[in-house]
Amino acid sequence: MLIVDAIFIGLLEASPLILAAMGFTLIFYLNGFMNIAYAESITFGAYFAILFNVVLGAHFYVALLPSMLLSGAMSVAVYLAIFRPALNRGVGPTEMIILSVGVSFLLRYGLILIVGPENLFLNEPSIVYMQVLGLGATNLQLVALALVFAMAGILYWMVYYTGLGEQMRGLANNRELAMASGINPHVTSMAIWFIAGCAGGMSGVFSGVFAQVTPYMGWNVILITMLVTIVAGVGSVRGAFVAAVVAGILTAFITLVTKPLYADVVLLLAFIGVLTYRGARTA
Amino acid sequence: MDYLIFSLSLMMVYIGLAQLLHLQFGMAGIPNFGVVGFWGIGLYGTGVLYVQFGFPLFLAIIVASAVAAAVGYVLALLVLQRSGQAILAATLAFAAIVATLVVTEKGLTGGVQGLGTIGFPLRELDARNLVYLGLLVVIVGAMIWVSARVRDSRFGRILSAIRDNEELAASLGKDTAATKRMLFAITCGLMGVLGGLTAPLHQFLVPYLLAPSLTFAVWIALVLGGKNHNLGAMIGVFVTFGLFDILVETYAPVPAEQAILLPNLKLFCYGVLLVAIIMFRPTGLLGVDSPRSPKRPASGAGRDVSTRGAE
Amino acid sequence: MMQLEATNLTKSYHEHEVVNIEKVAFGAMGLEGLIGPNGAGKSTLMGLLTRRIAPTSGSIKLSTDTGTKSLNPLRSHEVARIGLIKTNQRIQGFDSLTIRDSLRLAMTPPDAEGLKSIFAKTRDSDEVEEKVSYYVEAFPFTDREGHARSGGEKKLVDILRCLIAEPKLLLMDEPTAGLPDDITRKVMNMVREKVASGAMRVVVVEHDLPLIWEYCDYVHFLSEGSILFEGEPDEVKSNRVVAEKYMGV
Numbered sequence: 001m002l003i004v005d006a007i008f009i010g011l012l013e014a015s016p017l018i019l020a021a022m023g024f025t026l027i028f029y030l031n032g033f034m035n036i037a038y039a040e041s042i043t044f045g046a047y048f049a050i051l052f053n054v055v056l057g058a059h060f061y062v063a064l065l066p067s068m069l070l071s072g073a074m075s076v077a078v079y080l081a082i083f084r085p086a087l088n089r090g091v092g093p094t095e096m097i098i099l100s101v102g103v104s105f106l107l108r109y110g111l112i113l114i115v116g117p118e119n120l121f122l123n124e125p126s127i128v129y130m131q132v133l134g135l136g137a138t139n140l141q142l143v144a145l146a147l148v149f150a151m152a153g154i155l156y157w158m159v160y161y162t163g164l165g166e167q168m169r170g171l172a173n174n175r176e177l178a179m180a181s182g183i184n185p186h187v188t189s190m191a192i193w194f195i196a197g198c199a200g201g202m203s204g205v206f207s208g209v210f211a212q213v214t215p216y217m218g219w220n221v222i223l224i225t226m227l228v229t230i231v232a233g234v235g236s237v238r239g240a241f242v243a244a245v246v247a248g249i250l251t252a253f254i255t256l257v258t259k260p261l262y263a264d265v266v267l268l269l270a271f272i273g274v275l276t277y278r279g280a281r282t283a
Numbered sequence: 284m285d286y287l288i289f290s291l292s293l294m295m296v297y298i299g300l301a302q303l304l305h306l307q308f309g310m311a312g313i314p315n316f317g318v319v320g321f322w323g324i325g326l327y328g329t330g331v332l333y334v335q336f337g338f339p340l341f342l343a344i345i346v347a348s349a350v351a352a353a354v355g356y357v358l359a360l361l362v363l364q365r366s367g368q369a370i371l372a373a374t375l376a377f378a379a380i381v382a383t384l385v386v387t388e389k390g391l392t393g394g395v396q397g398l399g400t401i402g403f404p405l406r407e408l409d410a411r412n413l414v415y416l417g418l419l420v421v422i423v424g425a426m427i428w429v430s431a432r433v434r435d436s437r438f439g440r441i442l443s444a445i446r447d448n449e450e451l452a453a454s455l456g457k458d459t460a461a462t463k464r465m466l467f468a469i470t471c472g473l474m475g476v477l478g479g480l481t482a483p484l485h486q487f488l489v490p491y492l493l494a495p496s497l498t499f500a501v502w503i504a505l506v507l508g509g510k511n512h513n514l515g516a517m518i519g520v521f522v523t524f525g526l527f528d529i530l531v532e533t534y535a536p537v538p539a540e541q542a543i544l545l546p547n548l549k550l551f552c553y554g555v556l557l558v559a560i561i562m563f564r565p566t567g568l569l570g571v572d573s574p575r576s577p578k579r580p581a582s583g584a585g586r587d588v589s590t591r592g593a594e
Numbered sequence: 595m596m597q598l599e600a601t602n603l604t605k606s607y608h609e610h611e612v613v614n615i616e617k618v619a620f621g622a623m624g625l626e627g628l629i630g631p632n633g634a635g636k637s638t639l640m641g642l643l644t645r646r647i648a649p650t651s652g653s654i655k656l657s658t659d660t661g662t663k664s665l666n667p668l669r670s671h672e673v674a675r676i677g678l679i680k681t682n683q684r685i686q687g688f689d690s691l692t693i694r695d696s697l698r699l700a701m702t703p704p705d706a707e708g709l710k711s712i713f714a715k716t717r718d719s720d721e722v723e724e725k726v727s728y729y730v731e732a733f734p735f736t737d738r739e740g741h742a743r744s745g746g747e748k749k750l751v752d753i754l755r756c757l758i759a760e761p762k763l764l765l766m767d768e769p770t771a772g773l774p775d776d777i778t779r780k781v782m783n784m785v786r787e788k789v790a791s792g793a794m795r796v797v798v799v800e801h802d803l804p805l806i807w808e809y810c811d812y813v814h815f816l817s818e819g820s821i822l823f824e825g826e827p828d829e830v831k832s833n834r835v836v837a838e839k840y841m842g843v
Contacts, residue, residue, distance in 0.1 A: 034368060034371070034372075082558060082562070085562065086561065086562060089562070089565070091561060091565060093367065093368065094308075094314045094367050094368075094371070095506070095561055095565060097314075097368075097371065098502060098503075098506050098557065098561065099557070099558060099561040099562075101499055101502070101503070101557070102503070102553070102554045102555075102556075102557030102558040102561065103554065103558060104554070105499075105550050105551065105553055105554030105557070106551060106554030106555055106558060107554075108550075108554075109547045109548070109550040109551035109554060110551055110554075112544075112547045112551075113544060113547055113548060113551060117547065223375055223376065223379060223495075226372050226375070227372055227376060230368060230369060230372045262387060264379070264380075264383050265380050265383050265384060265387070268376040268377075268379055268380045268383075269380065271372070271373075271376050272358075272361060272362065272373045272376055272377065273361075275361075275362055275365060275369045275372060275373045276361045276362055276365070276373075429712065432712045432713060433712050435717060436711045436712045436713075436714065436717060437702055437706060437707045437711040437714070437717060437718070438707055438708065438709060438711045438712050439712070440691070440695060440698070440699050440702075440707075440717075441699070441707050443688065443690050443691055443695075444688045444691065444699055446690070447687070447688040447689050447690055447691065448686060448687065448688055448689075450646070450670070450686075451682075451686045451687070451688065452688075452699075453669070453670040453671040453674070454644065454646065454670050454671070454674055454679065454680065455671075455674055455679065455699070455700050455755065455756075455759060456671050456674030456675045456679070456704060456759070457671055457699075457704065457707070458671045458704060459671065462707075465709070469709075
């Protein structure tokens with residue numbers, strides 16, 4: 001029973017993480033650096049939802065779509081303004097990560113300067129408690145889970161079964177060859193950053209509605225997102241999906257059997273352990 | 284006055300951390316994103332030994348730093364031969380573990396309630412704050428001096444070789460893994476020393492001190508100042524911590540209601556500065572523009588003569 | 595005495611066998627050549643011998659005056675410390691080290707490079723400086739006090755690093771590729787002198803056959819991952835198998 005509980009809680013908890021990990025992986029795969037500023041795609045998604053849902057009064061589900069799209073647009077804007085020029089200048093991978101930390105600071109504290117540091121709350125749709133397989137969950141959690149998996153499925157389909165996904169994989173594997181065979185790296189990259197931003201935004205909206213919206217919410221999950229991505233291996237969207245699900249379930253399981261805080265410690269130790277054996281793959 | 288001395292003391296700690304990161308990343312190419320973890324082991328280790336076990340302060344610092352070095356060594360064994368991104372993620376995760384343990388181990392660390400009080404040394408001295416600042420200046424100055432020696436030494440040459448092309452260095456018979464491990468353990472231990480020395484400055488320790496922002500502040504300072512230059516760490520800390528935390532926060536005439544936004548403005552400015560530097564001057568303020576124009580002094584005796592002979 | 599011996603050595607990538615050698619020995623004859631058509635597995639064999647590539651199966655042993663040692667469990671730097679070093683086919687270098695520093699590095703023994711060296715008064719001994727100068731001045735580098743500028747200079751530094759390190763057995767992987775003719779000859783003359791003086795044994799992997807015929811005392815012919823023929827240059831030159839498989843006669 002413990003196992004079933006863990007899987008269920010894990011899936012509920014992991015749903016935003018899965019989206020974030022997949023979006024983060026897309027960028028990692030395409031450009032070869034860990035974009036810490038991806039945290040702000042998550043945070044800004046939630047703040048865009050505040051704008052539509054709280055300020056403009058739209059229903060939560062109505063607010064979801066424009067929030068997601070705006071987050072995607074912001075992701076593209078940041079790419080065009082900062083990351084693309086930096087990549088063109090030949091900034092190395094570690095420096096790119098530092099740069100993304102700078103971008104992250106710039107966006108996050110810029111946001112705080114504009115909207116303030118207070119925690120905000122989304123107007124959640126009416127909550128109904130339901131029994132699923134003998135386990136309690138709210139309708140919102142289940143909708144979130146369904147939407148997240150739908151989105152994850154679409155991403156998965158896009159990467160592995162569409163022309164865009166093929167172009168992306170081509171660009172990541174051999175840029176010159178891909179360009180020679182007529183792939184426009186510019187358009188493909190923008191599309192990827194847009195989709196990744198959308199995934200992050202949606203992840204942020206759901207994290208926000210489950211708890212609260214804070215300027216640090218993206219930052220708080222970016223470490224676990226990074227670890228999930230690295231453990232999953234470079235640019236395997238499939239791997240990111242599996243690793244995120246496993247991480248969620250593992251966290252839930254450890255939380256159930258130990259004190260909650262040790263869950264993090266055990267999970268982080270497990271990640272370091274995996275990196276010890278698998279880390280070379282990220283070279 | 285006392286607050287200024289406190290800020291300056293903290294600034295010395297930051298310079299020291301950035302200097303050690305210069306050794307790890309600038310010289311050997313190890314991207315350590317767990318700076319706050321090693322510093323934190325020193326800080327909390329010292330606090331726990333002092334408060335809970337009654338160790339004398341300096342003995343507590345030494346023991347805590349040894350623990351930091353040992354942990355650094357183990358972490359080095361685990362991940363230092365992996366890719367840069369794996370090292371980065373693992374060290375970041377390690378720092379998160381330290382921060383979490385400080386919260387969970389309430390019995391030792393006081394958890395979120397905090398741990399105190401760590402007595403200030405030299406209690407009988409009137410100018411003890413100033414003397415302590417002097418001690419920090421000497422320690423950090425020594426670190427900068429030793430870094431310069433490392434840069435010009437045979438040991439430093441190996442570090443450069445490892446950073447440039449580790450596989451090639453190994454093929455010439457250099458035990459690159461052991462060299463990196465040794466450097467990493469020692470520098471992480473010294474980060475622990477700086478953490479231990481910070482304990483009496485704060486006197487009361489709270490888990491918030493172990494937030495990853497310290498790691499990023501140190502990285503930003505080093506990248507700003509120039510990661511490959513011996514004085515880059517110092518200049519970087521002057522420009523960030525010195526300019527914003529000391530000059531602006533202490534002396535700028537900001538009305539009280541806006542003052543709470545200052546830290547946010549500061550971090551916003553860090554972000555802008557960092558982006559600008561990497562985009563327009565990636566080697567940092569003091570950086571050498573290209574590796575083609577190094578300025579290592581010749582130290583060999585036979586060199587000048589033989590060169591002239593050849594031309 | 596220095597002999598490198600591989601027995602039943604194989605290496606496969608994705609079930610495609612690149613190297614499959616029953617038995618081969620290097621280092622018995624002074625200056626030896628290893629030739630073979632493209633894709634014969636020469637570079638893979640070199641990587642296997644220096645432990646940069648892990649073999650699928652087989653054993654590699656190094657015999658010196660002090661005894662025989664299996665290379666299989668050793669790591670790259672340990673192999674180099676026993677006295678087996680290889681020059682690189684593709685350009686490799688330390689971007690931040692000057693030509694001189696690169697050579698000093700190669701020459702300095704590991705026990706002189708520990709933490710203690712941080713506080714040493716002088717960085718390198720006169721003996722080191724003298725030797726470095728000898729090598730640097732023997733060649734027309736654009737900037738003798740600076741960095742290697744061109745690909746050719748980097749390649750030359752790579753070879754000089756290995757020569758100055760004075761291994762017991764040196765493997766040279768296509769030393770002529772990317773080097774001007776006169777420089778190659780100068781390098782090979784240096785190598786020949788070193789071999790003649792008994793300082794080291796050398797194996798040269800090359801496509802440039804005239805160079806092999808001129809310098810080598812003994813030649814191994816590798817084709818499709820196996821050693822098909824071995825002998826003195828004249829024997830190899832006139833061998834029918836070699837002619838068919840390689841020289842397109």
